[in-house]
Every structure is written in C-alpha cells, then in structure tokens.
Amino acid sequence: MSSTVEVAADRPAPAAAAWLHGVVRDAEPATLAAIVGMDGAPVRAVSAAGLVAVVSTAPLNEYGEQPLRRNLEDLAWLERAARAHHAVVEALARRGPVVPARLATVHTNDDRVAGSLTARRAELVATLDRLTGRGEWGVKGYLVPGAATASAEAAGAGGVGTAYLRRRRAQLTAREERQQVASAAADAVHAALCELAVAGRRHAPQDRRLSGASTPMVLNGAYLVDLAELSRFTELVGSLSGRHAGLHLELTGPWPAYSFVAERPEPALTVQEQR
Incomplete structure (x- = not known):
C-alpha cells in the first residue's frame, strides 16, 4: 500500500x-x-x-x-x-x-x-x-466450472490403482485445458474492450478470499470509458460474455479513475524534509 x-x-x-x-x-x-x-x-x-x-x-x-x-x-x-x-x-x-x-x-x-x-x-x-466526461469501469472474468472430468476409461490390467491414477491425470489435464482456454478468452475480451474504451488496464486477478467468488478470476480489467459510449460498452460486455462461454463476466462501476492516474515512482513510505 x-x-x-x-x-x-x-x-x-x-x-x-x-x-x-x-x-x-x-x-x-x-x-x-x-x-x-x-x-x-x-x-x-x-x-x-x-x-x-x-x-x-x-x-x-x-x-x-x-x-x-x-x-x-x-x-x-x-x-x-x-x-x-x-x-x-x-x-x-x-x-x-x-x-x-x-x-x-x-x-x-x-x-x-x-x-x-x-x-x-x-x-x-x-x-x-x-x-x-469519462468514467472508470471494471470488468471481472471468472472461470465457469466445466463438466465432470472423470475418465470413463475402465480399469485395465493395472487394476483399480492404475485406473484411479488415469482418472486423476485426466481431471488435471481437463482443468489445465479449461484454464488455458479461459486465459485466451480473457485476453480476447480485454482486447475487444480496449478497442471501444479510451484506455484499459489489466490488474492482477484477485484471490478468491478477496473476490468472494467460488471460481478463479482470470480477468481483472479497468477501462476508461466516454460517457457517450457507455451503453455501447455495456452491450459489448454482454455480447462478449455470450461469445466466451467459459467466462462469466461481471461489469462494475463507475469508479473514481484510480487506474488511470499516473503515480510518481516513490517508495512505500517517503519522509521529505520541508526546506
């Protein structure tokens, strides 16, 4: 801070x-x-x-x-x-x-x-x-839980232990693939929103303990939007949500434009003498 x-x-x-x-x-x-x-x-x-x-x-x-x-x-x-x-x-x-x-x-x-x-x-x-004439709006994207990933593969000669390991491997692979797809979708959503917004910034995704969401956040974007374009921006968020089924998008704001005010490079606590 x-x-x-x-x-x-x-x-x-x-x-x-x-x-x-x-x-x-x-x-x-x-x-x-x-x-x-x-x-x-x-x-x-x-x-x-x-x-x-x-x-x-x-x-x-x-x-x-x-x-x-x-x-x-x-x-x-x-x-x-x-x-x-x-x-x-x-x-x-x-x-x-x-x-x-x-x-x-x-x-x-x-x-x-x-x-x-x-x-x-x-x-x-x-x-x-x-x-x-502009405001800051936030768009958060959350991973949509996928279908069950357990493999239907029957236990082979390796027995029950081998079948379990195969199922676990399949689950982990499916989870990684969903996360990769969601990450690519977040990139695409951010790029599309930046085309309409005056400016856009991506912040680090919030931890679930902070966001309160049950699924991981993969997009934490802030966008400076002309008030005259707000309805189009809102419609675009809805359109992108339908286009990327693996993401749940949440529009928040308006916020004070914290994300678009340049900060001078200073350490966390600066003590300056008055001369």
Whole structure:
C-alpha cells in the first residue's frame, strides 16, 4: 500500500496535518460540508494555481510519521482508513472529474498542499482534462466450472490403482485445458474492450478470499470509458460474455479513475524534509 508522509525539519510540529483525498477544478463549500473526512469532520478545500485540493484534518497523534507507520501495519486500521478515504474520493467523483490521491498522502500543513498543487499544475490539469466526461469501469472474468472430468476409461490390467491414477491425470489435464482456454478468452475480451474504451488496464486477478467468488478470476480489467459510449460498452460486455462461454463476466462501476492516474515512482513510505 503506497503512502507519502512529509514532515517538517527544524520547526515545531503542528498538532494536525492535511490528509489529501484528491484534486478537483473547483468545489462548492456546501458540497464539501456534506462529505465526512478522516477525522469525522467535513473535508475542506485548499486552493492554489486554479485548482482545489480536498483534504481532511489529520491529527498527528494518529497520522504523523511514526503513528502512521505503525497504523499501516494494522490491517483493521488500514481497512477503516481505506474505506473513509475512498468514500471521499467517490463522493467527489460523482460531481465531476477528480485526481485521486494515493492512500495516506499526508502533508505537514496547507502550505505544503498548495505548493504541491502549484508544482504539479500542468500534470494535474492534463489529467483532469483527460478524465472529463469519462468514467472508470471494471470488468471481472471468472472461470465457469466445466463438466465432470472423470475418465470413463475402465480399469485395465493395472487394476483399480492404475485406473484411479488415469482418472486423476485426466481431471488435471481437463482443468489445465479449461484454464488455458479461459486465459485466451480473457485476453480476447480485454482486447475487444480496449478497442471501444479510451484506455484499459489489466490488474492482477484477485484471490478468491478477496473476490468472494467460488471460481478463479482470470480477468481483472479497468477501462476508461466516454460517457457517450457507455451503453455501447455495456452491450459489448454482454455480447462478449455470450461469445466466451467459459467466462462469466461481471461489469462494475463507475469508479473514481484510480487506474488511470499516473503515480510518481516513490517508495512505500517517503519522509521529505520541508526546506
């Protein structure tokens, strides 16, 4: 889980920092007043360079450098934080394009937030322009269970043990073949969806414990779709599902465009001195 923490050097630490949720072109005060942030209070705006960063007040006893390092190792805390952060980003995305911040992007103060907006203005404006009138949709593909694979081969001279081994070998072979066919079908589905979408990305398939599905996931795609093409995209997903009987396709969304916001190469936890 990536995060960014900035701490001040050679100056007293403030009581609270600013947890960045995302960047938008503008935000009405009434809109922000209705969105609950990380501390249970409404989120607020930091404006600079013609852009608005939406932030939560982040008490340093929980979101400071050392507490945050510890909390990121606590799965229960991490899940709560991720849900709260995503809820803010999702609320912003319902009102227009938003550049989502990575989880646990914490700035020392509002001046640092404003400085980041100014420094990254060209990149952020280009991203907002690219996301305008578009949404991220997910398509997950699951392997459809095949027919029984037990071999009808009768036991030969080798006896019952040999027959069992033959059946097991046939089952494993059939399973591998189904997975290969499903993998090829997932490639074809992704390629077809990318032709209609503005952009597409394949994420690693989710483990069944995370997806909650009873069968393996072989496609975990994200697609940036023009709103004007959404009905065609939805129809295409249905058509592809019928064309590839070995796959069950599931359309999800719309989501904030996490998959189509470029991340700068940074380590998992970056401590930057304020100069």
